[in-house]
Amino acid sequence: MVLAAIVDITERKRLEERFRRVVEYAPSAMVMIDRSGSIVLVNAQTEQLFGYPRSALIGQPIEMLVPERLRGEHVHFRRGFVAVPQARPMGVGRDLFACRADGSEFPVEIGLNPIDTEEGVMVLASVVDITERQRAQQKLEGALQEKTVLLNEVHHRVKNNLQVISSLLNLQATHASDDRLRGILAESQNRVRAMALTHQLLYERKDYSRIDLGEYLDRLAQLLLGSYREGGGRIVLRRLMPNTAHYLDLDRAIPCGLIVNELVTNAFKHAFPGERSGEIRIELSAQDGEIELVVVDDGVGFPAGFEMERVRSLGLQLVPLLVDQLGGRFAVGSGPGARFSLRFPSAPSTGVAS
Structure with a gap:
């Protein structure tokens, strides 16, 4: 009995000493x-x-x-x-x-x-x-805040500069006596506006990494309607956007907007000659990891023998180049009217041309 008690105390003391060493x-x-x-x-x-x-x-x-x-x-x-x-x-x-x-x-x-x-x-x-950890965190938060302020200022300045360019083009167009020159300047002005709009949305939303494509296309369509007021109520520009937001980074939003600008502009100019009325539709959808963007009209359609590769219009010549930047696929269809379809990955690809 006595021996057992001694053994028990010794073991406990040994464990206590080990515990103290661990703590120490x-x-x-x-x-x-x-x-x-x-x-x-x-x-x-x-x-x-x-x-x-x-x-x-x-x-x-x-x-x-x-x-x-x-x-x-x-x-x-x-x-x-x-x-x-x-x-x-x-x-x-x-x-x-x-x-x-x-x-x-x-x-x-x-x-x-x-x-x-x-x-x-x-x-x-x-x-x-945790003094040093908090100091490092505060320094990081300060750097992030400075970066946010800088990005905000950059997008604001770029937007303003592009608006100045747009205004200069508009001023030049009002002083041009040649109708064809006025048309070229107006198209250039729309391209600048399409680019400026991306920076405007980034500035408004304070999210500098992405743009809601549906909201961007809706705002762009309103700008284009304002540019072709002479069509009056003859031509309706309809937007079919999904309920779910689809986001694009700035590098892909700009070529996407320019493509829509060129295709809608082409429809306003050529799909409804004379006093013909009709509808242009911008359709946006997503499926299987891809975004599909369609611009379709119910106008006169393509002329006989139309081939996308042989068009002389600067706007339509730009479209395939912009599609390559998106890493997408482009298709042309007809009957009735004209139909342009663009499909590209919803997620950015490292293989997309810059």
Whole structure:
């Protein structure tokens, strides 16, 4: 009986010594308190972090390491943890602060672990100084804010500069006596507007990584309607957009908008000669990882022998080049009217031409 008791105490002492060594050489400050909140064990990292010698900490209330302004509520939280002990981080959702021997405060991250002992449940707390982490985070947030402000200014300035170019083209067109020249300048103005609109939407939405393609095409259609007011109510420009938003990055939104600009412009110019009335439709849909964009009209259709490869119109010559930038496929159909269909991957591809 006596021998068995001696063996049991020896084993317990050996385990206690091992535990103390683990705590002592832990890389973060470790503090153990009893149910009353008194400190019963600390390690070397605790001395270094708080600036107290070990002898000044043992037997003292844990609140001596808490800023004075927070000690009252800390007692409440400590008692709540002892009543229902479980391993967890301390103060989730709250900023935690500790207090050094010199009275200075610093932000901390604390993990709590209940330990069963013969004296009852004790709490082992690991304390990590997160001052440098917060400083780095604040620096990163500041850099991100500066980048956001810079991007906002860039898109605003680009939009304004493109609007100036558009205005200059419009001014030049009003002073041109040649109808053909006025038409060329008007088409160039629409192209500039299509590009400016992408920067306008980025500036308005404060999202500089992507554009809602449906919203972009809807706004672009309104601009084109304004450019061809002489058609009166004869020509209707209808938009069929999905309920779900489909986003494009700026590099793909611009060629996509230019394609629609060229195809709708072509329809306004050639699909309804004389006083003929009709409808132009812009259709947007997505399926199987691809976006399909269709521009169709119910006008006179293509002339006999029409071949896309042989067109002399600058606008239609631009379309295949823009399709290549999107990494897409382009198809032309007829009957009745003209139908242009573009399909391209909904996600950007590294193989897309820049």
